Amino acid sequence: MTRRYDFDTVIDRSNTICKKWDGVEEKFGAPDLHAMWVADMDFKAPPEVIEVLRQRVDHGIFGYTGRFDPYHESVINWMKKRHGWEVKKEWLCHSPGVVPALSMALLAFTQPGDKVIIQPPVYYPFFDVIGGRGRTILENPLIFENGHFSMDLDDLEKKIDPSVKVIFLCSPHNPVGRVWTGEELERLGRICVKNDILIVSDEIHSDIVFKGSKHVPLASLSEEFASRTMTCISPSKTFNIAGLETAVVIIPDRRIRENYQRVIDFLHINGGNVFGTLALEASYNFGEPWLEELLLYLEDNLNFMDDFLKRKIPEINLVRPEGTYIPLIDCRTLSMTGPELQNFFINEAGIALDGGDWFGTGGEGFARINIATPRKLLEEGLVRLEKSILKLRTK
Numbered sequence: 423m424t425r426r427y428d429f430d431t432v433i434d435r436s437n438t439i440c441k442k443w444d445g446v447e448e449k450f451g452a453p454d455l456h457a458m459w460v461a462d463m464d465f466k467a468p469p470e471v472i473e474v475l476r477q478r479v480d481h482g483i484f485g486y487t488g489r490f491d492p493y494h495e496s497v498i499n500w501m502k503k504r505h506g507w508e509v510k511k512e513w514l515c516h517s518p519g520v521v522p523a524l525s526m527a528l529l530a531f532t533q534p535g536d537k538v539i540i541q542p543p544v545y546y547p548f549f550d551v552i553g554g555r556g557r558t559i560l561e562n563p564l565i566f567e568n569g570h571f572s573m574d575l576d577d578l579e580k581k582i583d584p585s586v587k588v589i590f591l592c593s594p595h596n597p598v599g600r601v602w603t604g605e606e607l608e609r610l611g612r613i614c615v616k617n618d619i620l621i622v623s624d625e626i627h628s629d630i631v632f633k634g635s636k637h638v639p640l641a642s643l644s645e646e647f648a649s650r651t652m653t654c655i656s657p658s659k660t661f662n663i664a665g666l667e668t669a670v671v672i673i674p675d676r677r678i679r680e681n682y683q684r685v686i687d688f689l690h691i692n693g694g695n696v697f698g699t700l701a702l703e704a705s706y707n708f709g710e711p712w713l714e715e716l717l718l719y720l721e722d723n724l725n726f727m728d729d730f731l732k733r734k735i736p737e738i739n740l741v742r743p744e745g746t747y748i749p750l751i752d753c754r755t756l757s758m759t760g761p762e763l764q765n766f767f768i769n770e771a772g773i774a775l776d777g778g779d780w781f782g783t784g785g786e787g788f789a790r791i792n793i794a795t796p797r798k799l800l801e802e803g804l805v806r807l808e809k810s811i812l813k814l815r816t817k
């Protein structure tokens with residue numbers, strides 16, 4: 423297949439108010455680190471999206487923005503085409519991001535002291551959102567066996583009590599890279615139905631799924647599940663437009679939708695950002711060929727990294743992801759605590775990774791690495807890591 427899009431060119435992101443590169447020294451406390459953290463990509467967004475934004479900039483008037491039929495149709499078509507789920511226009515609610523949607527769900531549907539289930543190791547803002555609203559975290563840790571993470575649903579059933587009101591599902595799961603199967607989701611959904619738990623399903627990574635796996639929106643499995651689920655999606659990860667802060671919350675149930683919408687209206691954030699709105703529509707309408715090539719490039723990067731680690735750094739193993747571009751590497755043979763590992767990466771290797779321990783229970787000894795970068799930059803980070811491991815071996 424001839425490739426139309428260029429993911430190899432290294433684009434200098436410095437001085438673009440970019441968190442990953444411009445913010446790395448502030449975050450990790452050391453200069454000249456090779457940034458492999460944060461879940462955005464070092465690739466330009468699809469040219470078709472950039473062109474729509476360029477035309478809008480040229481227009482020059484940036485007044486209040488609305489979402490009209492073409493916007494809704496772009497979401498509806500995307501969900502049907504990519505995920506086989508027929509969503510209705512009236513189910514679509516707005517959010518300036520997926521994390522804000524999680525916060526608003528808690529404001530709408532829980533009281534201080536209510537319990538919210540999460541499945542660590544998991545995206546760390548889940549902890550902040552729940553704790554920050556005075557809600558209680560109920561951990562249902564994932565199981566890691568034979569290089570594979572899975573849900574511990576027996577543990578979940580045992581732990582649930584009447585104060586559990588919500589589950590934050592991460593599907594696909596950041597950072598473990600699992601694309602949950604229909605069977606796994608079915609069982610989880612049944613537990614939630616039985617215990618009257620609201621499912622807030624963060625499906626922001628649902629478009630980044632590799633060959634052999636298929637993302638299943640939990641709410642698409644049955645009307646019963648749909649009627650207790652808020653599904654949060656966004657083109658932000660898929661098309662590298664996270665800075666445009668635009669997400670969609672799909673809520674089939676009228677009562678849940680109205681309560682969510684009340685919080686949105688109270689905060690007065692229903693308007694949306696002109697560029698985010700247009701970029702979402704353009705991404706879903708025109709971005710598919712670009713995405714198909716991106717997925718091939720990411721898989722090649724995964725293969726490259728897997729091979730590099732096996733040949734040169736056998737102490738560290740890639741936990742092969744089924745989806746997401748931020749897989750875990752298993753560094754447990756180095757026998758370092760989370761802070762020791764972080765210190766090693768920063769001060770010995772000169773690379774910035776998300777520490778596995780940032781993701782809570784089960785994350786210690788792992789690190790999360792961002793592979794959505796030109797191969798040359800991925801290789802540079804891996805070579806830095808190799809050099810530091812060589813020094814460690816001779817100590």
Ligand SMILES: Cc1ncc(COP(=O)(O)O)c(C=O)c1O
Pocket residue numbers: 461518519520521522545592596624626627656658664669
């Ligand atoms: C699972 C998950 N949810 C949400 C987000 C961020 O969402 P947003 O920027 O739309 O708030 C991320 C970003 O990495 C993520 O991995």
